[in-house]
Amino acid sequence: MMLNHAEDCIARCRALALHTEEPGFTTRTFLSPWMHAVHGDLIQWMRDSGMSVSVDAVGNLRGRYAPATADAPVFWIGSHLDTVPHAGAFDGILGVVLGVKLVQLLSGHPLPFAIEVVGFSEEEGVRFGFPFIGSLALIGQLNPAATALIAGAVRDFGLNPTDPVAMTDASLGYLEFHIEQGPVLENLGLPLGIVEAIAGQTRMQIIFEGKAGHAGTTPMNLRHDALACAAEWICEVEEHAGKTFGMVATVGKLEVHPGAPNVIPGTVKLTLDVRHQMDATRRHGAASMLDAAHRIAHRRGLSVSSAITLDQAAVPLDAQLAQALARAVERSGHAVHCMMSGAGHDAMVIARAMPAAMLFLRSPGGLSHHPEESVLVEDVASALSVGMNFLENLA
Numbered sequence: 374m375m376l377n378h379a380e381d382c383i384a385r386c387r388a389l390a391l392h393t394e395e396p397g398f399t400t401r402t403f404l405s406p407w408m409h410a411v412h413g414d415l416i417q418w419m420r421d422s423g424m425s426v427s428v429d430a431v432g433n434l435r436g437r438y439a440p441a442t443a444d445a446p447v448f449w450i451g452s453h454l455d456t457v458p459h460a461g462a463f464d465g466i467l468g469v470v471l472g473v474k475l476v477q478l479l480s481g482h483p484l485p486f487a488i489e490v491v492g493f494s495e496e497e498g499v500r501f502g503f504p505f506i507g508s509l510a511l512i513g514q515l516n517p518a519a520t521a522l523i524a525g526a527v528r529d530f531g532l533n534p535t536d537p538v539a540m541t542d543a544s545l546g547y548l549e550f551h552i553e554q555g556p557v558l559e560n561l562g563l564p565l566g567i568v569e570a571i572a573g574q575t576r577m578q579i580i581f582e583g584k585a586g587h588a589g590t591t592p593m594n595l596r597h598d599a600l601a602c603a604a605e606w607i608c609e610v611e612e613h614a615g616k617t618f619g620m621v622a623t624v625g626k627l628e629v630h631p632g633a634p635n636v637i638p639g640t641v642k643l644t645l646d647v648r649h650q651m652d653a654t655r656r657h658g659a660a661s662m663l664d665a666a667h668r669i670a671h672r673r674g675l676s677v678s679s680a681i682t683l684d685q686a687a688v689p690l691d692a693q694l695a696q697a698l699a700r701a702v703e704r705s706g707h708a709v710h711c712m713m714s715g716a717g718h719d720a721m722v723i724a725r726a727m728p729a730a731m732l733f734l735r736s737p738g739g740l741s742h743h744p745e746e747s748v749l750v751e752d753v754a755s756a757l758s759v760g761m762n763f764l765e766n767l768a
């Protein structure tokens with residue numbers, strides 16, 4: 374029976390993926406005309422499930438399931454409706470479709486709290502280079518510059534940018550279902566993971582300065598090769614992160630100068646991205662990596678300069694809600710696995726305003742932000758039964 378509902382959820386996500394700016398792909402940015410069609414389908418499903426529906430002034434789609442008694446607090450379930458270019462059918466929207474399905478499964482029986490299913494209008498930051506517009510607006514933290522930046526798009530969509538957005542009801546908490554977008558759960562053979570924290574990030578720009586020279590006439594012992602130095606350091610970065618539980622570190626961009634086949638590289642500019650759920654561990658790791666850069670460069674007769682371009686703190690999610698989720702996962706017959714999210718999500722913004730929780734669903738092949746992104750029907754059924762368990766217990 375849950376399998377049928379899971380199949381229905383997958384079919385809904387696949388149908389919504391057809392509302393796209395680019396035929397043959399799924400590309401749907403903030404308040405593009407195709408978002409009207411997504412709203413149209415979801416509004417129908419929300420109404421069929423017994424919800425009253427509204428669209429707020431930044432384009433968040435909000436379906437409200439009334440509580441047993443008036444002025445009861447709200448429990449939020451949501452994720453985002455926008456996509457990256459050439460996206461898959463599940464990133465974001467699955468969390469909204471699952472919320473609507475859970476309300477449908479309540480079959481009109483009211484709970485001691487309202488449920489508001491929210492489809493955030495914007496999370497990916499594609500259209501304006503500015504992410505989390507929907508969730509920031511909901512908690513009243515979209516800054517005036519961003520509000521001004523999007524006003525034209527809001528008007529073009531048929532909304533009034535000066536209408537109030539921020540939630541006013543007392544909130545019990547927020548739950549976001551989301552595909553993992555990585556290979557961890559698949560590797561463990563598990564359908565679901567409970568997110569404990571969204572990782573913090575350090576980003577750095579590092580420059581190794583050596584000496585360019587003739588590739589034919591400069592003997593090996595007289596070189597100060599910036600790329601060889603960078604290569605040695607990159608392997609050390611990989612080793613350091615590999616030895617630190619839960620840390621990931623990436624050198625994702627290299628510029629080699631002068632960049633000719635017959636010239637020894639004189640300068641290498643590169644980026645370093647370090648993530649961990651504990652800020653102290655992340656900062657300590659990044660500092661050790663920088664020390665290693667200086668040590669290796671010194672030994673090879675090069676110099677190093679560096680700048681930190683981002684130091685973003687980790688966001689712990691609510692421990693009590695995570696425990697409640699863990700009990701629901703257990704009651705549904707699955708192993709409990711707690712993990713960090715290496716990517717940002719709406720939950721990390723909402724966590725500033727109320728207790729927030731996230732449940733990851735296994736991503737086959739670890740694939741996401743890709744047309745072949747998928748999800749297993751059994752895993753969606755498991756997420757639905759965990760969701761029902763969770764809501765019943767909260768009630």
Ligand SMILES: [Zn+2]
Pocket residue numbers: 453464465496551
């Ligand atoms: Zn997402």
